[in-house]
Amino acid sequence: MISLDRLDVELLRILSTDARTGTVELSSVLGIARNTVASRLRKLEEAGLLIGYQPRLDLAEAGIGVQAFIAVEIEQGRLGAVVDDLAAIPQVLEVHATTGREDLLVRVGSPSQADLQALIEHVVALDGVVHTSTTLALTTPLPFRAIPLLEYITRDTGWGRSTPAPLD
Numbered sequence: 001m002i003s004l005d006r007l008d009v010e011l012l013r014i015l016s017t018d019a020r021t022g023t024v025e026l027s028s029v030l031g032i033a034r035n036t037v038a039s040r041l042r043k044l045e046e047a048g049l050l051i052g053y054q055p056r057l058d059l060a061e062a063g064i065g066v067q068a069f070i071a072v073e074i075e076q077g078r079l080g081a082v083v084d085d086l087a088a089i090p091q092v093l094e095v096h097a098t099t100g101r102e103d104l105l106v107r108v109g110s111p112s113q114a115d116l117q118a119l120i121e122h123v124v125a126l127d128g129v130v131h132t133s134t135t136l137a138l139t140t141p142l143p144f145r146a147i148p149l150l151e152y153i154t155r156d157t158g159w160g161r162s163t164p165a166p167l168d
Contacts, residue, residue, distance in 0.1 A: 078128030
């Protein structure tokens, strides 16, 4: 586990807003040396916390107007096989293993409700699937975010070793 401070979180906050922000701009915005920025980013990458610089996509703009969550109950001992089968389905966006009655929570996207129905029928037919329950996502008023949590856990840390925090 990596030890983070407020400077690390501020770098991640800026990159989460615009992953194309360069080292020079980060240095200028944060008032720190380019080498410090490069060193911090390398540390975050090597630790496995920063695993890529990906664009955020608006699926509705790409014609994916329906998103849903499928809760999947599976037969014992079939987790790996069912996850592999789900990974082969293009409409599956992510899969979470969960506790409770259902074993998996599967986020899916489709261009239409008819396509979603066919997708659900496909998931129900997978070997090892016992039961599913689907919840339609109407909107996403708060998309995935991690920065507020990282700010919270680093609230009592400093701003690097030798660089004072910027004035608020």
